[in-house]
Amino acid sequence: MKRISKSIGALLLLAGPFIWAQTRLPYLENKTLTYAQIIETYQALDEIYTNAQLLEVGTTDSGRPLHLFLIQNQPFFGEQTLAQLRGDKLVTLVNNGIHPGESCGIDASILWAQSMLEKGVPENQLIAIIPVYNVGGALNRGAYSRANQNGPQEHGFRGNAQNLDLNRDFVKAEALNTKSFFALFQALQPHIFVDTHTSNGANYQYTMTLISTQRDKLAAPLAKLLSEDLEPFLYQKMADKKWEMTPYVNVFGRPPNWGMQAFLETPRYASGYTALFNTLGFITETHMLKPYPDRVKSTLAFLETLTEYSSQQGEKIKQARAKAFALDATKKSFATQWVVDSTQKQMLDFKGYAYRYAQSPLGDYRVLRYDTTQPRTFPVDYYPNYKAKDSARVPKYFVLPQAYRQVVERLQYQNIEMERLPKDTVMEVLSTYCLEADFSTSPYEGKHPVKNLITEQKVQQRLFLKGDFLISTQQENIRFLMAVLAPTAVDSYLRWNFFDIIFQQKEHFSAYVFEETARALVAKDAALKKALEEWKAAHPQKATNTYAVLQFIYQHSPYYEQEHRRYPVVQIF
Ligand SMILES: [Zn+2]
Known part of the structure; x- marks a missing residue:
């Protein structure tokens, strides 16, 4: 972890923090900041405010550092580790630009930080913002990736410097970005995690759609808090702020009113990983076709709403997380695979658009067309729950x-x-x-x-x-x-x-030598003889093949290596 040197702030101070940040952010003109501008902006906030600091917390595949911006309501003093900075504070971690083309969270987080630094940060909270996570993707900037998206004019690319989708990398961790994330996440142990994105898929009226970490994967105290308290708060308050949300529209190539199910983020995804540590995760997915300024403003409204909740209900969140860990310690098994629970249906009044299928002039096919001049409210079957398909x-x-x-x-x-x-x-x-x-x-x-x-x-x-x-x-x-x-x-x-x-099998046999050994093995082992006869009856074709017969006997003999197809990790009960 490295504190950024305070060297560039003097001129910026003269301009005044509010005017500077507000006038420099170009999201209202359908533009997002470049990588260099993002870091400069946070450096300026670090210079201006004693209760803000920008850190380098490891490296990324691009060779550039991963940055983390921290704010709290007290000044930061001296050199402290992330774990020390955490202490017993309620921690919210916001990750931006894992897909840098989906940049609304990058801009919204700056506005959010700026606003809190001016108006006051809630007490006993640590707000941690990753300004841009996929640094290599942000540097690979252009106007043509995100083919279906309505601005900003230029933006980064989905793949990182190694061309990995970092939002599939949270278990295999092939990117240095992921390893740096592991280190900062484990030090901060956040209570709340947000990953900001922009959607693909269907068209509808909402600007903001939300994936909450799938509730049935969580320990009961957290699942209850999420589904009975926190989510209702977020949906209601966002509607009050004129940014009514819908659960993420998890449908592609068809209209949403045929029904939809909650998104299951397994551990390879950011919030799937963070859920394994009893962190409440959210993925904001703004609608790709809405104007860029609206996508930024609705993401900002979501972050502010989340902070309203965490500043009112911090103790409740902390208690639920502590109970979740206590409960985990008593569990005899954990679900390891899930399927949608089709018995648990919920009816949504979904605000979509009229649509039709029309002949394409490009080929002999019909294509789905939405009519955005005709808003419609459809009853939609929604399946929010998953159940264990397997457990260990x-x-x-x-x-x-x-x-x-x-x-x-x-x-x-x-x-x-x-x-x-x-x-x-x-x-x-x-x-x-x-x-x-x-x-x-x-x-x-x-x-x-x-x-x-x-x-x-x-x-x-x-x-x-x-x-x-x-x-x-x-x-x-x-x-x-x-x-x-x-x-x-x-x-x-x-x-x-x-x-x-x-x-891969390491050792084999030569048929002409093993024939005699095989005969001897079968002669002295009645169980093997029986197994061989059954196998031949089940596979008459293979019984005519020398190698197949000898292979069967070899694999059922002490000569066959135990390591072949054996998972090296074992369990002791
Ligand atoms: Zn995304």
Whole structure:
């Protein structure tokens, strides 16, 4: 963490903070700030206000630092760590520009910070703003990405300096941006997290749409606070401010009045990751077709409304979060995959537009056309809930061999406590074998994830080496552990293919030599003989193939390597 030197502020001070910031922000002219202007603006606020500071908190794939802007109602003194600055304050973290083309939050956060610094920051709160997260994408500026979006005239690009979509990177962490985020997030431990975006998809009357972190993934005290108190407050107050919101319109290529479901942000997404640490996450999604100034103003209104709630209900939020951690410590299992709960329907009065399908002159197809001169209110079936499709029992320990350094490192970023085995040790453990697994044939965010995973578990005596990691589940960040180490969890490191190597067999046999061995094995093992006969009956074609028959016997013999398709992380119950 580095404090930015105070060197450029003197001239800006002369202009006065309010006039300077308000007149320099060009969002009213359908323009957003460049990367350099964003940082200069926060540097100026840092210069002017003793209760504001701009920090460098790690690096990004672009080679430029990741910045974090902090404000509180007391002056900042000396050098303090982020954890010290947090103390027992209520912390709100706002992330902007993860998709830099969706820049309304970048501009709105500056206006928000400026306004709070002038009018006063709520007591005992720490507001942390990432001015622009995807620095490489912000530097890759142009007028043509975001093809469907109504301004600003120029903006950044979705991919980062490594061309990664950073909003899919919160488990695999291939970007330095993500590792820097892990470090600042774990130090700040925010109660509330906001990630600002702009939507794609259908057309409708609302400027602001909202994804709240999916409630059914949360611990009960947080889910209750979110759905019964915080969300009603946000929707009501935003409507009062003439920025009526709708839940994110999670439909593409069809009109919303056919029904829609809540967005499920699994741990790969920013707010999916933050939810694993009992942080209440929100994703603001302004409508891409609304004028840019309105997108900025509605994002600003949302941030202000959220602060109204947190300044009134700070203690309630803190208590719910503390209860969530306490409850997590008692849980015997965690959901690892979810599906929409189609039994829990809610009716929305959705403010859309009349639409029709019209013949395209470009080809022989019909295209959906909205008529924005004809606003319509449609009753829409909305499915806000998800239910567990699969869950995993909580073991006493996971054991992670030290050889898998990429996984070890990613756990260390989350402050996971890990004990190293003091000597080589044989332990009785539960191993997981991947009976079936396919690999995505096309790349997804730099990986070829494992699909269609079917596993089987076996109790085994296994040797672990001095220095391998014994990970107790009796620790605060249990949700993250279960989300990444439970093998079939939707965003587990196994699914993200961090263990690709286990799917390759290392040793084989030569048919002409193994034939004699195989005969001897079958002759002395009645169970193997029976299994072979059953297999041949089920696969008559394969029974005519020398290699297939010998392979079956080999794989059911002591010669076959135990490591093949065995997940290296084990569980101890
Ligand atoms: Zn986005």
